[in-house]
Amino acid sequence: MTLDELETAFDRWGSRIETWPEDERRAARALLASDPAARQRLDIARRLDGALARVLAPPPAPMGLAGRIAARLPRPAPARPRLRLLPVLGGVASVAASAVIGLWLGFAALDPPDTGTVETTLALADGAAYEVVVGPVLADVVPEDQR
Amino acid sequence: MAAAGDDDSALVARCAAGDRSAFEVLMTRHLATIHGLARRLTGSAVEAEDIAQETFLRAWTAAPAWRPGAARFSTWLHRVALNLSYDALRGRRRGGPIPLEEPADERPNPAEALEASEEDARLGAAIDRLPDRQRAVILLTYQTGLSNAEVADTMGLSVKAVESLLVRARRTLRESLTGTPAPGAGST
Numbered sequence: 001m002t003l004d005e006l007e008t009a010f011d012r013w014g015s016r017i018e019t020w021p022e023d024e025r026r027a028a029r030a031l032l033a034s035d036p037a038a039r040q041r042l043d044i045a046r047r048l049d050g051a052l053a054r055v056l057a058p059p060p061a062p063m064g065l066a067g068r069i070a071a072r073l074p075r076p077a078p079a080r081p082r083l084r085l086l087p088v089l090g091g092v093a094s095v096a097a098s099a100v101i102g103l104w105l106g107f108a109a110l111d112p113p114d115t116g117t118v119e120t121t122l123a124l125a126d127g128a129a130y131e132v133v134v135g136p137v138l139a140d141v142v143p144e145d146q147r
Numbered sequence: 148m149a150a151a152g153d154d155d156s157a158l159v160a161r162c163a164a165g166d167r168s169a170f171e172v173l174m175t176r177h178l179a180t181i182h183g184l185a186r187r188l189t190g191s192a193v194e195a196e197d198i199a200q201e202t203f204l205r206a207w208t209a210a211p212a213w214r215p216g217a218a219r220f221s222t223w224l225h226r227v228a229l230n231l232s233y234d235a236l237r238g239r240r241r242g243g244p245i246p247l248e249e250p251a252d253e254r255p256n257p258a259e260a261l262e263a264s265e266e267d268a269r270l271g272a273a274i275d276r277l278p279d280r281q282r283a284v285i286l287l288t289y290q291t292g293l294s295n296a297e298v299a300d301t302m303g304l305s306v307k308a309v310e311s312l313l314v315r316a317r318r319t320l321r322e323s324l325t326g327t328p329a330p331g332a333g334s335t
Contacts, residue, residue: 011317012310013295014288048321049289055267055274056290058183062196065182066174069203070167 001027007041015045155220162210170207177221178203180291181228187286188232190275198231218300225291225301229283236279266324273323281316284309 001009006028013020017028031038155176161169181202186195205227206220213220274282280302287298299309 008314011314011321044321044325048317048324051266051270051324052274052285052289052320055271056183056187056286058179058290059186061178061182061199062192065196065199066171066178069174069178069200070171072200072204073167073170073207075165 001031003031003035003037003041006031006038007045010041010045015042015049017042156213156215159206159210159213159220160215162207163213170203173206173220174203177224181224183290184225184228184286185232187274187290188229188279188282189235191235194232194235198228198235201231202228219297221291222293222297222301225287225293226303229287229301233279270320270324273320277316277319281312281319284312285316285320288313 001024009020009024009028013024017025017032020028028038032042155173158169158173162173178199182195182199185198185202186192189195189198202224206224274285277285283302284298287293287301288295293301295309295313296306298304299306302309304312
């Protein structure tokens with residue numbers, strides 16, 4: 001290992017030689033043991049590591065930041081997704097029921113068939129007489145004097 | 148901070164179940180580092196706070212989908228903060244020149260700032276002048292304490308690419324520290 005290679009190794013892996021790959025570690029230690037210039041490079045590398053660790057030590061987070069984040073947390077999603085289908089199914093059922101009733105009323109509004117119509121006359125408390133026509137579906141109430 | 152990473156999975160699982168106290172523990176562990184990373188990368192206290200908030204909100208939302216063993220939670224967290232910081236830098240550059248705020252090594256405590264040596268101030272300014280990716284590898288290495296392999300995982304790069312960035316960054320910073328070009332400058 002040359003001095004330049006040693007310096008590149010410091011730049012690649014830092015000044016803690018014990019963390020380097022085995023081969024490079026062994027070669028670096030041999031060079032450091034024999035060359036004062038290598039030891040000078042090690043001193044500079046350690047100085048750089050120390051200064052960077054000092055300068056880049058993270059400062060505390062701003063006051064209240066954790067609380068501001070916690071306040072923005074959305075509520076967790078429901079644990080049972082099947083429950084989320086119920087409103088949808090309920091809506092579908094309502095629409096279906098409305099459609100059935102609508103069709104039923106629509107057909108009933110057509111001229112009723114001849115069969116099944118019952119006519120009767122009711123005398124109410126006010127003395128007016130009404131004829132009630134009861135069809136198979138609807139009842140029409142027609143005052144007698146308007147017939 | 149990084150040492151706590153292996154213990155994060157259980158906390159993330161509790162977050163997935165809606166446990167806010169577990170989330171607060173995660174913030175205690177990682178918020179300062181995430182905020183510091185964003186602060187150094189963007190050079191903006193305001194953007195750093197926004198990025199820290201967004202990073203942790205995403206963590207909360209993503210917790211139910213978190214798969215233990217796929218990656219360390221802290222790695223994921225730093226990756227999100229890193230990408231959001233890059234987005235902020237790109238957005239600013241599209242909008243015109245980067246409005247540099249006060250030096251990014253501004254400390255919240257004035258007493259600490261007074262104690263900072265001239266050497267530290269010079270080094271801090273040199274860090275801020277590094278290209279984005281070189282600055283990122285230096286921050287992840289020294290501020291977050293990640294290994295080269297973990298930095299590579301966080302940045303989505305090969306270990307070799309990370310080491311190349313580290314070599315260039317450390318060479319520049321060493322020159323700034325010593326005031327002279329490194330004897331080996333030029334190789335790599």
